[in-house]
Amino acid sequence: MLRPRSTATREKVNLDGVWRFALDGAAGPEPWSGPLATRLEAAVPASYNDLFTDPAIRDHVGRVWYQRTVRVPRGWTNERVLLRVDAATHEGRVYVDGALVAEHVGGYTPFEADVTDHVRAGEEFRLTIGVNNELTNVTIPPGTITVSRSGRREQQYKHDFYNYAGLSRSVWLHCVPAVHVTDVTITTGLDGTTGTVGYAVETNAPAPVRVRALDADGAEVAAAHGTDGVLRIDGATPWRPGAAYLYDLVVEVLDEDGDEDGDGVLDVYREPFGVRTVEVRGTEFLINGEPFYFTGFGKHEDTPVRGKGHDDAYLVHDFQLLEWIGANSFRTSHYPYAEEVLEFADRHGIVVVDETAAVGLNLAVQGGLTGRPHDPTWAPETFGDATRDAHARHLRELIARDKNHPSVVMWCLANEASTAEEGAREYFEPLVGLTRGLDPSRPITFTAWLGATGGNDLVADLFDVVTVNRYYGWYIANGDLETAERYLEDDLRAWIEKFGKPVMMGEYGADTLPGLHSVWDVPWTEEYQRDYFEMNHRVFDRFDAFVGEHVWNFADFATSNGIHRVDGNKKGVFTRDRRPKSAAHALRARWRDLNGRR
The missing domain is CATH 3.20.20.80 (Glycosidases)
Known part of the structure; x- marks a missing residue:
């Protein structure tokens, strides 16, 4: 999943801040159906456990709810609008004005939803995210849930760090063009002093693709057309431990004419990369051929x-x-x-x-x-x-x-x-x-x-x-x-x-x-x-x-x-x-x- 980036064809809005917050059961049977009935507010990004003095919140086992209003930029009228959650520990459900738009299990990787049909450019919508901290034998990491003699649900787990939960990373609203890049894979190698950059580009619809490699000063050092291939960078500066050097791979989706002058570019995405190799040889671990x-x-x-x-x-x-x-x-x-x-x-x-x-x-x-x-x-x-x-x-x-x-x-x-x-x-x-x-x-x-x-x-x-x-x-x-x-x-x-x-x-x-x-x-x-x-x-x-x-x-x-x-x-x-x-x-x-x- 591509990380949201601001480019000539893409924009993003960070939704971090203070959100309304409630434990499951404290805000009605369907908390996503209207404004959360709560006086509590929680910071995003943060685990919720240590924010409050109430032990019932810190020790809660189950779902909690976050909510805020979001305004879509008015310039996004003809764009696809996506909502991305960088992490919801350990399960997330996302609602836009009461409609479920995304579900995800796994507390440390991102997920997103295309919400274009649920929102309007220039208008507000209600965003509600439910986050569940429960761990079982079929979750990663695993755990078990027990009920104490007092009737309280308790989470047991097998790891020696606290089971912090909530929206611990950023939430984003971002837009992409109708035809756009959906994935980029980069693999690099070294052929003497020449850097080899294998690339594979995926788009949501067939379209011509151009790729360009830019050095740290923004100068173009290699270019090609097509959704996959290998670029060669003469005299490449390798990425080394303690001496990082990054290039940018600029991926452009073109209209059917494949315009060479920049007109007709439908989408632009930039992905930083470093030229380096990694290898295990015998009992040595090698980076760029060096132990x-x-x-x-x-x-x-x-x-x-x-x-x-x-x-x-x-x-x-x-x-x-x-x-x-x-x-x-x-x-x-x-x-x-x-x-x-x-x-x-x-x-x-x-x-x-x-x-x-x-x-x-x-x-x-x-x-x-x-x-x-x-x-x-x-x-x-x-x-x-x-x-x-x-x-x-x-x-x-x-x-x-x-x-x-x-x-x-x-x-x-x-x-x-x-x-x-x-x-x-x-x-x-x-x-x-x-x-x-x-x-x-x-x-x-x-x-x-x-x-x-x-x-x-x-x-x-x-x-x-x-x-x-x-x-x-x-x-x-x-x-x-x-x-x-x-x-x-x-x-x-x-x-x-x-x-x-x-x-x-x-x-x-x-x-x-x-x-x-x-x-x-x-x-x-x-x-x-x-x-x-x-x-x-x-x-x-x-x-x-x-x-x-x-x-x-x-x-x-x-x-x-x-x-x-x-x-x-x-x-x-x-x-x-x-x-x-x-x-x-x-x-x-x-x-x-x-x-x-x-």
């Missing part, structure tokens, strides 16, 4: 008050901290991030591992925590064909949205699924095939949980890169870093020797209370977090096949209630309000030295 070593984090879209609501100020500051600490990459744990984040990474040369929302597909972890037998993870009544179908839909939407971003170098299909359990291969093999068919240009990975090892994992051979999440010295051998070091070295060696693939650390970390200090190896202290990282790094440096380290986590973040979580997960190198802990300075010294030597 790349990942330094960075698993992150979260998580800030005080806003929850998962996108915020440009935090976006800029977080990337400044990434640069300060020497990080060259991050993983979008555990869901696709806002498109603004990827666009920023494109412009600033930060490498991204792009992950689906498939977190929590693991019932074996419950057995490990409780010591009791667990239900099978891969079964029709738990995570079966219906779950996999939902997972496949998420993959299609993720790749369709993010396929043209040069910053995205790898797809991550799932986080800590139960891949050592019978049925895992049957679940993942079709998804791997789907992903490779949708995008053969990028490597793929998954993250292996502690119960999956080089000796028992059933799916790692299907993937290009082995990514492991390990917490030796925290969940295992807590406070005993000497023993933890031996465990970690044996663990990594087993993966490398078994699969002969690049191996990287997707998560490693230790909860740390800022300001807690000790002269001894005391868990939760800032010194222990620093020493924990140093132990891990000694092990990483012993393996040539090891290609990267992503710390868990960039910053402290909110989690569900639990006796093992006090005010959230404290594994951040930065606090939730982005203040560095002592380990941040140690990481800065290591990563700046690493990136200087590589």
